[in-house]
Amino acid sequence: MKTLLPTSTAGSLPKPAWLAQPETLWSPWKLEGDELIDGKNDALRIALQEQRLAGIDIVSDGEQTRQHFVTTFIEHLSGVDFEKRQTVKIRDRYDASVPTVVGPVSRQKSVFVEDAKFLRSQTDKPIKWALPGPMTMIDTLYDDHYKSREKLAWEFAKILNQEAKELEAAGVDIIQFDEPAFNVFFDEVNDWGIAALERAIEGLKCETAVHICYGYGIKANTDWKKTLGSEWRQYEEAFPKLQKSNIDIISLECHNSHVPIDLLALIRGKKVMVGAIDVATNTIETPEEVANTLRKALEFVDADKLYPCTNCGMAPLSREVARGKLAALSAGAKLVRQELLAKKSA
């Protein structure tokens, strides 16, 4: 990738109101059958156009074809009973009614490959595709079969690897695994979480990313953040092992967070998607605010490895706010890009 400081988003963008209820997670579809298929494709076209108009360099589908970043993937697998629900605590934080693993899990057919091919057909820009990470998947289920978080994560890693290989063949440039659970279960991350992630990317030639954040701007997450104190050092736990892993890119929440930016020194050598847009507020950042976050990150990340990004997905925001934030991200990155180029030619 030749562009200096290429911009991208963590993944999701708001859906149009005719497709699903806006500003809602797990929002049910408003269409069905062929109309739903057409509607999802049209929404993907719009999400792509919004990114193009904002000048985003690495584009995504805005996750327009999925209801939720974890559940939709699991829905396509066998071995999971969606009728049999149990209440569990997700990420040690909030109760949710989740489906049950009742037998061996497997992928009968590809989940997102047709959607990725469609996105590929719509743009020449580099595309990034998000999948849930193995640890985050097991944390969104009740396991009545394997009775081992590690075993189930390993099975999911194998399934994710099958899907990722097909996404790569469909022309996806970066495959990203969303692992917010890495910020919570530190012992498991180091025991088997990163190993499972590496199993999921085994044999891939395209670039790979892991997205680790403090979650969408929903109340359960913002309440949790209030308990974390003035310095958020969660990243410190996984970084040393991630630095040694085969993952190419690490996507992080850096803007308005209490993450000490010098923690980035622990992943020196990796490419870093630096979250410079807060998704938990409707206030739109100024380009200068975005630039400030990027400048701080540049003290610990080489310029050719820095990818300006959003803190997390923007699905729960209004379309207007999301549009403003995309533009701010682009404008902020441009400011820093100009500074870097001026320094180079000076």
Ligand SMILES: [Zn+2]
């Ligand atoms: Zn996130």
